[in-house]
Amino acid sequence: MQSKVHVRTAINGEPAEFLCEPRQSLLECLRDLCNLTGTKEGCNDGNCGACTVEMDGRIVTSCLVLGVEAEGAQIGTVEGLARGTELHPLQKAFLENAALQCGICTPGFLVAAKALLEQEPEPSEARIRLWLANNLCRCTGYDKIIRAVQQAAREMKEARP
């Protein structure tokens, strides 16, 4: 039996390392070993998207990634969205539109929506809904989330020079 593995990675642009068992998911490593508890566990099988993080430029469900696979990777979590005390436009729009109730789905929605807006700054409503189909919310009924993403997209567009 293999012992623990030393993983060197980068989280939210900062070098990071942790010592994990090969069977531990990236989600567990982030929450339990790196103390980054913003990323949530919902279903633990890829369906709910609460654990969504960015990995080397695309989004993944971190419950279906092994911590050892993060070796040499760039990981982005919800903790990387705000700049100091300045919230990301998506975070502000979620608050202003009441796009969360219990909030467990929110980190996943934020990380997923950020990746969408970075790739496609002006997505249609249908495109936003399709992109976020990998994220489930039991509270809001989705409409407020979609409106928040649309508002953030507008604000990010206006903020661009």
Next chain:
Amino acid sequence: MQWFDYAAPRSVAEAVSLLDGRPDARILAGGTDLLVQIRSRRRTCGLVVDGKRIPELNELSFDPAAGLTLGAAVPCYRIYGDRAVRSAYPSLAEVAGLIGGTAIQGRASIGGNLCNSAPSADAVPLLIALGAQCRLAGPGGGRTVAVEQFCTAPGRNLLGAGELLVSLRIPAPAPGFAAHYLRFIPRNEMDIAVAGAGVSLRIQDGVIREARVALASVAPVPLFARAAGEALAGKTPGPEAFHQAAEAARAAASPITDMRGTVEYRRHLCAVLTRRALEAAAREVH
């Protein structure tokens, strides 16, 4: 999760030597089937062999003469993000965008879809329709098999001890060629096909020269409905020919009744999806 060891080989040969003599070893591509199965104890696995650091498994290259080489571990987002794939194989880009949702597509590979060997695997009927070949490597060397021969039973395939899928080879599309996959699910996305149909056509001078039809979720394996394709050869593309092929697909299906649908419903879907997929492919040729 149960304990397992992890290895990330850098070459096919190293992967083969890790797998050889370890029946409890599994290749990891995107993990969207494997890790779910290990966690839910549907599969035991003592050694996870990560295929993603092997160059051949990450290859995605198109040559107008030789066709497409699709490495077994290339994730869906790279497939639909690839310009050459989108223009030469739009149906493949589309099916890569159909598997799971965005975050699943960030990991899930077409090779994993095939090696998981579920009858419902969405990419497999399309691969069969496209005439794709599997390149395998093992302790005895390499071999090539057609995708329609790969799956042998639900969750089983003809990979032998120590063998892995290296890549898929898809022939270059000939003039007048088009393919299409359609599935039926009760939702818009993120669900398992009740039934699916992958088809391809080659139309020349207004006549179908060649056609292939394959079906998802209506047999113990993704089903190559050879007779449905053969029924089209030499015919004029249109309602009559497509109806005949759809009926042949219905006859080829041997579905079961489960929580997703009944035998009758699935047979009906086979005919409808085959006809609509053929119509879509024919529109694409024109």
